[in-house]
Amino acid sequence: MTQQFTINRLGHQGDGIADGPVYIPRTLPGEVVSGTLVGQLLEDMRVETPSDQRVKAPCRHYKACGGCQLQHASDAFVADWKVGIVRAALSAQGLEAPMRPIHTSPERSRRRATIAVRRTKKGTLAGFHGRASDTITEIPDCHLLDPALIAAIPVAESLALLGGSRKGVLAVTLTLSEGGLDIAVSGGKPLDGPLELALAQATEKHGLARLSWDGEVIAMRQPPVQRFGIAGVIPPPGAFLQATKDGEQALTQAVLEATQGARRVVDLFAGSGTFSLPLAQEVEVHAVEGESAMTQALDQGWRKATGLKRVTCEARDLFRRPLMSDEFKGFDAVVLDPPRAGAEAQVAELAQAQPPVIAYVSCNPITFARDAKTLVDAGYALEWVQVVDQFRWSSHTELAARFVLNPAR
Structure with a gap:
């Protein structure tokens, strides 16, 4: 049965909260919304009366991706x-x-992101998890990440093909540094001789500054320097x-x-x-x-x-x-x-x-x-x-x- 609710406020996670309480993502205070109530959540939500602070989300991935919660709201709000x-x-x-x-911070300025990568029958799937979901959403036009990180997603996919499991999800942390791309991987297959050799070759092939696998440095072509003031620092992998x-x-x-x-x-x-x-x-x-x-x-x-x-x-x-x-x-x-x-x-x-x-x-x-x-x-x-x-x-x-x-x- 379809019900209507008026959003009173936003909670700390960015969800709209109506009387009940009922939690309704991607809504704004004062909006009237309708949908099917399941427990304390409203499914199939439709905005009946939008807020004057509601805007069109700039990123086409917003509805499926869980990386952002507030793209439907104006910057001022x-x-x-x-x-x-x-x-x-x-x-x-x-x-x-x-x-x-x-x-x-401006959009497209994130210098670090952890990408979820899963091997599939046809190859790989890489991106961010959907909201409260294990589903991975591809993000080729993400408005958060520095374009250099977007360009590095195929590298994360290639690493999953080398050392990912069909049963698990690889967490690939991509970080921009003065020496190039610094990658730290977790959740992959245990290291052995052949895998370590393949990963070292991948480091060379993709011109990575450093590649780490479950905390162990596989190879470092260039120091992945971060600049703090006038000092250059090489942080440990994933720091x-x-x-x-x-x-x-x-x-x-x-x-x-x-x-x-x-x-x-x-x-x-x-x-x-x-x-x-x-x-x-x-x-x-x-x-x-x-x-x-x-x-x-x-x-x-x-x-x-x-x-x-x-x-x-x-x-x-x-x-x-x-x-x-x-x-x-x-x-x-x-x-x-x-x-x-x-x-x-x-x-x-x-x-x-x-x-x-x-x-x-x-x-x-x-x-x-x-x-x-x-x-x-x-x-x-x-x-x-x-x-x-x-x-x-x-x-x-x-x-x-x-x-x-x-x-x-």
């Missing part, structure tokens, strides 16, 4: 919605802060990297501004040096990261660069062993860039240590707001928040913020 998510998360903790205008160079520059600029005037900075969850190395152009940095391969890459990048101040590195699991309050002595600014879980234990130690300035970079407004509450309760002022939208047309929201110890407390 998405920008306001993402800033609103951060405001709401802070408000839920009793907080508010000045919000700077959102910075959105974390900001999604777009544009977004990385926006976050880096926010961190540099937040820590301006500091003499010694400690960078927590430092990765391979995204912020540590640009900071080192002006200040001494102690970089702490849980993955030793990443701290080694950071250290080598620093040693090969010229004109940087001293950078020291420490491999340490900050979830299990956060820096204790007395370890912050001598640092006048802290950079914090945790994963989606936030940094609850580490923030508790920061609240006791009370360094003058904290630059917090977050990919999860909910855990950021939780941690912000701890810092504000300890005497910090949340001076500003900068939302950065690297994941255009998705529900994903990132931000940078500056906390300053409040001398009036």
Whole structure:
């Protein structure tokens, strides 16, 4: 039976939410939609009364592909919605802060993507998974990815023919680097002599910078360098990297501004040096990261660069062993860039240590707001928040913020 619903708001995943609650993807607040209700989901959805913020999706793959959730909404709506998510998360903790205008990365600027590739009877199928589905949608005209990544999809398909299983799906992570295409594959057949030889030959044939197979480097023709400030770094295969160079520059600029005037900075969850190395152009940095391969890459990048101040590195699991309050002595600014879980234990130690300035970079407004509450309760002022939208047309929201110890407390 067909039913009608009015969309009240969007949830954090970008779905429209109607009374019930009923969850209806690719809708907008105020729209009247109809369809068949199955549990809490509306199937065969039809928009009866569209929002004035509804636009035609720019990408022809949008309906089938699960890579984007919000191409049906105007850019202005998405920008306001993402800033609103951060405001709401802070408000839920009793907080508010000045919000700077959102910075959105341009389309076709993603420098990294994980492509799903399956062998078929006729060859291969490569693309993104459909929404909440195992179905793979081909994406030759994707509006998210840098064109060089689109051009590399046939390479991913050729690797699946060499080492993919008909029963499984290969995850092929394609990353652009200064040395060329950096590919890390997972889910393939176990390595043996013939497969390793074939993969090494494929590296040469396709002119890849580096090819890794389930974490093991098969071949490296050119160093897959990523540039952080003036330093060139070779991250370990599959290591974390900001999604777009544009977004990385926006976050880096926010961190540099937040820590301006500091003499010694400690960078927590430092990765391979995204912020540590640009900071080192002006200040001494102690970089702490849980993955030793990443701290080694950071250290080598620093040693090969010229004109940087001293950078020291420490491999340490900050979830299990956060820096204790007395370890912050001598640092006048802290950079914090945790994963989606936030940094609850580490923030508790920061609240006791009370360094003058904290630059917090977050990919999860909910855990950021939780941690912000701890810092504000300890005497910090949340001076500003900068939302950065690297994941255009998705529900994903990132931000940078500056906390300053409040001398009036």
